[in-house]
Amino acid sequence: MSATAVITEATQAAWPVPLSQARTVARLHSVTKRYGQTTALDKFSLELRAGEVVALLGPNGAGKTTAVRLLLGLISPNSGSVRVLGRDPRDADARTRIGAMLQVSRVPEMLRVREHIDLFRSYYPNPLPAAEVIRIAKLEGIADQMFGKLSGGQKQRVLFGLAVCGNPDLVFLDEPTVGLDIESRRALWDEIRALSAAGKTVLLTTHYLEEADMLAHRIVVINKGRLLCEGTPAEIKHRVSGRRIRCITQLDPEFLASLPSVAEVQLDREAVVILAEHPEQVVREMLLRDETLHGLEVSAAALEDAFLALTSDSPETNA
Amino acid sequence: MATNAIAVSAPRPLSLGYYARIFRKETHYEFVKMLRTKAFSLSVLGFPVMFYLLFGSSNRHNMFARYLMPSYSCMGVVSACLFGIGMGIAMERAQGWLEVKQASPMPRFAYLTAKMISCAAFALVIVAALLTLGITLGGVTLTAGEALKLAGVVLAGSVPFTAMGLLVALLVPANAAPGVINLIYLPMSFASGFWMPVQYLPHWLKVLTPALPTYHLAQLALHIFGYSQGGSMLTHWEALAGFTLLMLGAAWIIFTRSEAKA
Numbered sequence: 001m002s003a004t005a006v007i008t009e010a011t012q013a014a015w016p017v018p019l020s021q022a023r024t025v026a027r028l029h030s031v032t033k034r035y036g037q038t039t040a041l042d043k044f045s046l047e048l049r050a051g052e053v054v055a056l057l058g059p060n061g062a063g064k065t066t067a068v069r070l071l072l073g074l075i076s077p078n079s080g081s082v083r084v085l086g087r088d089p090r091d092a093d094a095r096t097r098i099g100a101m102l103q104v105s106r107v108p109e110m111l112r113v114r115e116h117i118d119l120f121r122s123y124y125p126n127p128l129p130a131a132e133v134i135r136i137a138k139l140e141g142i143a144d145q146m147f148g149k150l151s152g153g154q155k156q157r158v159l160f161g162l163a164v165c166g167n168p169d170l171v172f173l174d175e176p177t178v179g180l181d182i183e184s185r186r187a188l189w190d191e192i193r194a195l196s197a198a199g200k201t202v203l204l205t206t207h208y209l210e211e212a213d214m215l216a217h218r219i220v221v222i223n224k225g226r227l228l229c230e231g232t233p234a235e236i237k238h239r240v241s242g243r244r245i246r247c248i249t250q251l252d253p254e255f256l257a258s259l260p261s262v263a264e265v266q267l268d269r270e271a272v273v274i275l276a277e278h279p280e281q282v283v284r285e286m287l288l289r290d291e292t293l294h295g296l297e298v299s300a301a302a303l304e305d306a307f308l309a310l311t312s313d314s315p316e317t318n319a
Numbered sequence: 320m321a322t323n324a325i326a327v328s329a330p331r332p333l334s335l336g337y338y339a340r341i342f343r344k345e346t347h348y349e350f351v352k353m354l355r356t357k358a359f360s361l362s363v364l365g366f367p368v369m370f371y372l373l374f375g376s377s378n379r380h381n382m383f384a385r386y387l388m389p390s391y392s393c394m395g396v397v398s399a400c401l402f403g404i405g406m407g408i409a410m411e412r413a414q415g416w417l418e419v420k421q422a423s424p425m426p427r428f429a430y431l432t433a434k435m436i437s438c439a440a441f442a443l444v445i446v447a448a449l450l451t452l453g454i455t456l457g458g459v460t461l462t463a464g465e466a467l468k469l470a471g472v473v474l475a476g477s478v479p480f481t482a483m484g485l486l487v488a489l490l491v492p493a494n495a496a497p498g499v500i501n502l503i504y505l506p507m508s509f510a511s512g513f514w515m516p517v518q519y520l521p522h523w524l525k526v527l528t529p530a531l532p533t534y535h536l537a538q539l540a541l542h543i544f545g546y547s548q549g550g551s552m553l554t555h556w557e558a559l560a561g562f563t564l565l566m567l568g569a570a571w572i573i574f575t576r577s578e579a580k581a
Contacts, residue, residue: 069418073422076578092424096424098422100419100423102418102419104416104418105415107414107416108352108416110351110356118348119348122340122341123341123424146355
């Protein structure tokens with residue numbers, strides 16, 4: 001019981017301290033990781049401070065999973081250092097205070113949900129009660145089912161339950177909502193918010209900007225193994241706040257590119273796609289100059305566009 | 320500073336009870352999982368029983384009814400370990416489940432031990448089934464001492480073949496594992512006297528036989544019932560011990576190499 005008390009004390013003590021000054025619980029320092037010819041991470045640094053939720057945001061193959069696996073001690077870096085809870089993550093002791101939800105293609109299907117939880121609880125010295133895990137991961141009603149019989153969303157919830165059943169201080173969630181429908185995704189978001197409210201430190205990887213925005217105190221954008229930028233969701237969104245304008249027009253692309261706030265102009269079959277910070281001005285100008293303009297769509301910039309904007313803004317950013 | 324106090328507070332040393340509980344639960348659920356996986360449990364339990372019904376009971380009251388009890392028991396433990404451990408670990412590794420376990424505080428030793436004990440338990444069920452069939456359908460008489468000794472040899476046999484299963488799991492991709500294990504296990508069973516006494520094997524095969532771990536296991540089991548080739552049993556124990564060390568050593572080298580590469 002004493003360990004539980006210590007954890008509560010830690011979170012309470014950490015709260016009044018601004019997150020930027022809270023103690024570092026995990027750190028990748030200038031880490032390079034290569035798999036054969038490909039460099040998964042290139043001099044990448046990341047710090048997690050007590051009580052914060054950090055989203056590692058990037059497209060597939062950006063190096064997000066590699067970062068998580070390094071922090072879990074599943075792999076070791078080619079160069080650079082990894083410290084978790086003041087220790088080398090390969091040190092098994094540290095794991096009793098860590099929970100992880102990894103991307104798994106299959107989980108043993110012939111065990112019931114309740115049995116999986118019972119087994120994982122036994123790995124931790126001070127686990128949450130099984131009933132509590134079932135409540136947190138919203139597994140009521142499916143606890144006695146075989147894992148193999150569950151739907152995709154239910155399976156993810158079980159994996160989430162296994163990640164939190166040891167009452168860890170530090171939780172790694174590797175693409176927790178990938179492949180989920182909107183409803184399951186939102187349900188999992190609520191669960192991640194509850195972790196944050198309980199003062200846990202969470203590292204979440206995702207390729208949805210929206211998800212990072214909804215959950216994280218801090219977003220770290222990564223692509224091709226390199227840090228692109230990091231900041232609060234507001235800071236990041238400010239940098240990728242462009243809109244995407246798509247329409248069929250006779251106007252010259254070069255002229256379009258010269259309009260105020262236009263970041264990029266691309267041709268897409270018969271249409272033109274414009275990325276602009278202030279789409280209202282651009283559209284107003286275009287409509288005035290081209291009466292034949294039709295098929296107009298204005299949408300939020302996709303993450304791919306956001307990455308383009310981020311990289312083209314300033315090649316060597318460090319917020 | 321409260322925060323510093325937390326950073327310094329080392330985790331309490333974990334008690335013996337904590338480890339005992341992990342081992343108990345890991346083994347329990349491993350066994351339940353294997354039992355519920357029909358593809359595994361039906362074939363591993365079914366084949367020795369079916370073979371005995373075909374070849375043991377039809378040789379009622381002659382030496383084969385008696386001979387096939389220990390020899391099929393050996394077949395049972397070898398197949399349980401190679402399929403349960405070789406295929407089991409290969410699949411869990413390929414699916415990413417092993418990584419989830421490695422990321423948890425589960426002691427790695429518990430994972431392998433639980434699988435080994437579960438496979439040994441399957442082997443004991445096979446021994447019990449074969450002895451029952453032998454006594455009832457095969458007309459065999461045997462003493463309690465013989466039955467217990469056979470169970471002991473089969474239990475000991477689970478160690479070298481767990482080691483072999485582990486090596487297979489590390490070397491062979493999961494989708495190829497069933498095929499590769501059958502290619503190892505069936506010829507070895509044939510050449511080691513699991514199906515018929517080695518003296519009836521072709522001469523060229525008899526030369527190879529002493530190189531097989533299955534042969535030494537079979538000799539130990541057959542010796543209990545008076546069917547061994549003769550000679551010192553110690554040699555067979557030594558051969559199995561050596562084979563275990565060889566397999567574990569090779570597995571260890573491959574594992575550390577892949578760790579270094581990972």
